Amino acid sequence: MRWFVLSMFFLFILLIFFISMNTGETPLSPNEIIYTLLGGGTSFQHLILFEFRLPRIVISLLVGAGLAVSGCILQGVSRNALADPGILGITTGSGLMVVLFLAFFPPELETPIYILPFLSLIGGIITAAVIYLLSYKKQEGILPIRLILTGIAVAAAISALMTVLSLRLPPQKYDVLAVWLAGRIWGSNWQHVISLLPWFIFIFPYVLYKSKVLNVLSFGDNLAIGLGVKVEKERLKLLLAAVGLAASCVSVSGGIGFIGLIGPHLARRLIGADHVFLLPAAAFAGAFLLILADTIGRSILQPAEIPAGIIVAIIGAPYFLYLLAKTDK
Amino acid sequence: MSKNEAELRHKSVQVSSRPITASIMITVGLGILAFVLALSVSVGAANIDLLTVWESIFHYNPNSTEHSIIHQIRIPRSVADIAVGASFAVAGSLMQGMTRNPLADSGLLGLNAGAIFMVALCFAFFPGISYNFLILFSFLGAGLSVALVYGIGSLSRKGVTPIRLVLAGSAVTALFTALSEGVSIYFNLSQDLAFWFAGGMAGVKWAQLKLVLPWIIAALVGALVISRSITVLSLGEEVATGLGQRTKSVKIAGAVIVFVLAGASVSVAGPIGFVGLVVPHITRFLVGVDYRWIIPCSAVLGGLLASLADIGARMINAPHETPIGAIFALVGVPFFLYVARKEGREMQ
Numbered sequence: 298m299r300w301f302v303l304s305m306f307f308l309f310i311l312l313i314f315f316i317s318m319n320t321g322e323t324p325l326s327p328n329e330i331i332y333t334l335l336g337g338g339t340s341f342q343h344l345i346l347f348e349f350r351l352p353r354i355v356i357s358l359l360v361g362a363g364l365a366v367s368g369c370i371l372q373g374v375s376r377n378a379l380a381d382p383g384i385l386g387i388t389t390g391s392g393l394m395v396v397l398f399l400a401f402f403p404p405e406l407e408t409p410i411y412i413l414p415f416l417s418l419i420g421g422i423i424t425a426a427v428i429y430l431l432s433y434k435k436q437e438g439i440l441p442i443r444l445i446l447t448g449i450a451v452a453a454a455i456s457a458l459m460t461v462l463s464l465r466l467p468p469q470k471y472d473v474l475a476v477w478l479a480g481r482i483w484g485s486n487w488q489h490v491i492s493l494l495p496w497f498i499f500i501f502p503y504v505l506y507k508s509k510v511l512n513v514l515s516f517g518d519n520l521a522i523g524l525g526v527k528v529e530k531e532r533l534k535l536l537l538a539a540v541g542l543a544a545s546c547v548s549v550s551g552g553i554g555f556i557g558l559i560g561p562h563l564a565r566r567l568i569g570a571d572h573v574f575l576l577p578a579a580a581f582a583g584a585f586l587l588i589l590a591d592t593i594g595r596s597i598l599q600p601a602e603i604p605a606g607i608i609v610a611i612i613g614a615p616y617f618l619y620l621l622a623k624t625d626k
Numbered sequence: 627m628s629k630n631e632a633e634l635r636h637k638s639v640q641v642s643s644r645p646i647t648a649s650i651m652i653t654v655g656l657g658i659l660a661f662v663l664a665l666s667v668s669v670g671a672a673n674i675d676l677l678t679v680w681e682s683i684f685h686y687n688p689n690s691t692e693h694s695i696i697h698q699i700r701i702p703r704s705v706a707d708i709a710v711g712a713s714f715a716v717a718g719s720l721m722q723g724m725t726r727n728p729l730a731d732s733g734l735l736g737l738n739a740g741a742i743f744m745v746a747l748c749f750a751f752f753p754g755i756s757y758n759f760l761i762l763f764s765f766l767g768a769g770l771s772v773a774l775v776y777g778i779g780s781l782s783r784k785g786v787t788p789i790r791l792v793l794a795g796s797a798v799t800a801l802f803t804a805l806s807e808g809v810s811i812y813f814n815l816s817q818d819l820a821f822w823f824a825g826g827m828a829g830v831k832w833a834q835l836k837l838v839l840p841w842i843i844a845a846l847v848g849a850l851v852i853s854r855s856i857t858v859l860s861l862g863e864e865v866a867t868g869l870g871q872r873t874k875s876v877k878i879a880g881a882v883i884v885f886v887l888a889g890a891s892v893s894v895a896g897p898i899g900f901v902g903l904v905v906p907h908i909t910r911f912l913v914g915v916d917y918r919w920i921i922p923c924s925a926v927l928g929g930l931l932a933s934l935a936d937i938g939a940r941m942i943n944a945p946h947e948t949p950i951g952a953i954f955a956l957v958g959v960p961f962f963l964y965v966a967r968k969e970g971r972e973m974q
Contacts, residue, residue, distance in 0.1 A: 379793070431963055442789050446966055449796045450959050453899075457955035464946050554800065603811050607804045614801035618774075621793055622781035 299574050302567045306581035310358070310588065317354050317592040318346065322599060353485050356549055357591045357605065358584040359493050360482065361556055363546040364388075365583020366504060368557020369564070369576055370539035373515045374532050377441035378562075378624050379617065382421075382543035383554025384445060386452030390424025391417040391547040392477050393455050400466050411492045413548035421544035425536065427451060480551040480606015482591055489549045496545035500538050501580075507535060508572035515570070553606040555613025556583050562620070586612075643916030648923055651912060655926035659708065662933045666704040667696055669937055674700075698832075704933065706830040709842050710891045711901060711932025712925040716849050717887040718902020719909065719924045723860040723917050724880045727788040728907070728965055732768070732888040733899020735791060736798035739806075740771030741892035746806040750813040757837050757893075765889035767802075772881065774798050789966070825896030825951035827936055838890050845886040849921050852879050856917040898951045900958025901928055907965060 318330050323345055325333070333342045364382060371380035382388050394416045432440070432447040504511075510531050513521045521528050543557070560583030561575070568578045590608040597603055668674045674692050682693040714732060721730035732738055744767030748755050778794045779786045810819045855876040858866045866873050891898070905928045906920065913919045932950070935957075939950045 431967075434967075442793070443966070445793060446789055447963060449793070450962050450966070453955050454959035457952040457959075460952040461942075461948055461956070464943050464948055598812055601811065601814075603808055607808050607811075610800050610804035611808065614797045614804065617797040617800075618778045618794060621790065621797065622778050624782070 299568055299578075303574075303578060303581060306578065306585060310581065310585050313585065313588050313592060314354060314358075317588055317595075318350050320592055320596045321345070321350060349485070352487050352490055353482060353591070354588060355490050356485070356493065357482050357587045359490070359497060360546040360550045360553070361560070361583040361585070361587025362580035363493075363497065363542040363583070364553065364556040364587075365560025365564075365579045366501070366576055367539040367543040367546075368583075369561035369572075369579040370504060370511065370535050370542075371557065372561055373511045373572060374535050374539070375441060375444060376515055376517070377444060378620055379441070379445050379558070381555060381558035382539065383552065383557060384452075384617070385425075385448035386428060386455065387421045387425050387448075387540055387543050388547045388552050388554070389452040389455045390427075391421040391544040392552050393459055394420030395548055396459060396477055397462070400462070410488050414492060414496055414545040417544040417548040418541055421540040421547075422537070424451065424455070425540050476604075477551045480553045480609070481602075481604035482550045482553075482587075493545055493549055496541060500542050504535070504538050504542075505573075505576055507531070507538075508576055511535065511572040511576075512570075515572075551604065551606050553587070553609055555609050555617065556587055558620075559609075559613050559616055560586060562616070643914035643919055644912075645916075645919060648913040648919035651909075651923050652926055655923070655930060659926065659930050659933070662930060662937070663704050663708070666707065666933050666937050667700045670695075670700060670940055702830045702832050702835055703827050703936070705835060705839075706827045706894055707933040707936045708929035709835075709839060710827065710895045710898065711905075711928040711930070711935075712846065713842050713887040713891040713928075714898060714901040714932075715905035715909075715924040715928025716846060716921055717884045717891075719906035719917070719920050720849055720856060720880050720884050720887075721902070722906050723856040723920070724877060725786075725788075725791075726860060726862065727791060729788045729792050729903065729962070731899060731901075731903035732884070732891075733799075733897060734903060734962075735775050735795035736771040736802065737768040737884070737888040738892050738897035738899065739799040739802035740767035740769075740774075741765075741889045742897055743767050743802040743806045743809075744770070745893065746809045746815070746819055749815050749819060750809050757834060761838060761841065761890055761893045764893040765885045768885045768889040768892070769881075771795075771798050771802065772885070825898050826939070826947060826949050827895050828947055830894060834894060838894050841886055841890045845883045845890070846925060848879070848883045849887075850918075852876060852883070853917040853921045856880065856921075857915070860915065860917065896951065898932075898954055900954045900962065901932060903965070904954075904958055904961050905931060907961070 315327060315330065319325055319327065325342060325346065329338060329342060330346065332338050333346050338346075368381045371382065371385065372378060395413055398413065398416050428444070428448050428451050431451070432444045434440075434443075510526060513524055513526050514528065514532065514535070518528050546553075561579040563582045563586075564575055564578035568574050586609065587605060590612070591605040594603040594605050594608050664676055664679060667679050668676055672692070672695065674696065678692050679696060681687075682690070682696040686697070687693050717737075718731050721732070721735070722728060741764040744763040745760060748760055748763050752759075775791055775794045775798050776786065778798075779791045782790065806819070809815070855871060858869055858871050859873060859876055859880075863873055866876075905924050909920050909923045909927055913923050935950050935953050939948045939953055942948045942953075
């Protein structure tokens with residue numbers, strides 16, 4: 298059953314993958330795509346497919362998967378159904394660093410893309426720490442709902458700060474900020490993919506390796522301690538992994554919220570709460586959702602496009618409201 | 627039914643108010659407001675000294691550029707500052723009083739985003755619609771958000787709690803903002819709507835004010851009229867019913883006033899949050915919990931704060947304008963966190 302769900306996800310992703318390659322100003326038929334992928338095709342088709350469409354598709358797959366896994370970890374660690382790196386404000390903190398860097402880095406020098414994920418990580422860690430400290434209370438620890446509330450408030454303050462800072466920017470740099478805020482997938486070449494990959498190669502297996510710990514943690518602290526898990530230490534490691542994934546994703550895409558919320562929930566519905574399967578399923582679900590949103594956004598009104606973040610929010614916000622009505626804590 | 631709640635009820639039944647502090651606050655506030663108003667008219671891309679401001683009002687000379695700047699741009703803007711600040715603040719205090727929700731604010735509960743969504747729809751489907759209808763749709767949008775937020779907040783078995791409402795409000799804001807952005811991209815209205823997304827009083831004109839001010843003034847007077855009932859309602863629904871109040875009609879009247887205030891302000895200034903959160907808290911701290919005093923004091927303080935913030939918006943990064951909404955968010959968020967923390971236990 299589980300393998301069936303995973304393979305269904307894979308098939309769906311493959312389907313949209315082809316539709317997405319087909320979508321754009323110059324339509325390519327499925328035959329042409331396959332032919333070009335296998336090495337044939339005109340040089341023009343080659344250019345469109347390999348230099349424009351494929352990198353973007355790969356990036357949206359990676360970003361969707363990364364954000365969903367990050368959300369899945371956050372939900373497991375905080376036992377909070379509403380956790381998501383976007384809603385919690387972690388991605389906004391990362392985005393601030395990215396925007397600051399892009400804005401103030403002298404344009405004469407070629408921007409070293411590989412630095413972005415690191416800066417983004419610093420921003421994410423600082424934000425996560427601030428949110429954690431602000432929502433911590435001595436008697437009660439961290440109440441899930443207060444964590445979300447603090448996250449939303451901190452995110453509001455950071456975006457206000459971005460807006461104020463942005464006014465000091467020349468117009469062409471201001472666009473960087475506008476694109477980020479709208480949640481557009483702006484990383485669009487292989488360099489961006491390469492800058493993203495190492496993070497995934499290291500963090501994904503690590504998180505999968507820790508999936509049993511994540512299972513235990515989601516039962517509650519007392520039980521976890523009883524089973525011999527060093528709760529605080531493990532929680533910190535997993536949180537760091539979640540922030541790392543979200544931060545690296547944000548360094549090539551805009552502030553996309555709600556993927557980290559819907560992806561894991563969809564996966565949990567289909568595959569159950571065991572993180573050994575839940576994590577890969579969440580990754581598939583997130584990748585599927587984001588590539589779908591990006592394809593829809595690109596095809597509704599060509600040649601202009603609606604940023605994927607907007608499409609995701611239109612689907613994700615009602616789902617958040619539904620969860621909110623359902624949860625009791 | 628913890629000790630806390632009993633304590634809270636005990637505290638709020640003795641309606642403590644400080645009429646003298648309140649009267650002083652209103653008089654002094656109005657005095658400062660007059661001064662700030664003059665300052666606000668004189669500060670800007672071209673600084674105009676106060677003497678010229680005085681002259682332009684009492685000896686208007688149509689040939690002077692400075693005089694026409696003052697009349698066409700500065701005065702409407704300063705009047706809008708006061709009207710919008712007062713509206714958001716009074717809307718906030720009404721909401722906080724009626725629902726006993728310390729985190730109520732038209733921005734936080736999604737009213738502003740709802741109003742903008744409706745404005746966006748108007749631009750998309752009825753281009754060239756008159757400003758009057760735009761305002762009406764703006765009211766509708768604010769009402770739609772309230773219905774959504776409270777509807778969803780009350781669906782849960784534990785009922786409406788302040789934090790749940792804020793969370794629902796933020797999701798409704800995210801949804802309506804995304805929808806408005808989608809509409810603006812789809813119908814190619816980004817230019818027309820950019821102003822409403824960012825917010826600010828920079829482009830306010832007399833023609834606009836003439837249509838909006840009557841609504842705002844009527845709603846402010848309405849708020850004063852029902853202020854006594856709001857005080858009773860703020861003691862809790864059971865107490866209010868026990869004292870023989872028809873809570874339903876008061877709530878409906880209050881809600882309509884809130885829609886009008888929020889919708890009208892958004893149609894002038896765009897989404898400005900946190901004014902409605904911060905001002906009522908400060909006012910309650912100063913004058914006690916009687917809404918007959920809280921509402922006029924909030925109006926004065928709200929107008930004052932918005933005027934000051936707008937002067938700041940022009941000066942921080944002159945000659946560029948800093949969005950006033952961002953300034954309020956930077957000030958308001960720490961305040962919000964403080965309130966959420968302090969009163970956190972009662973709100974869960």
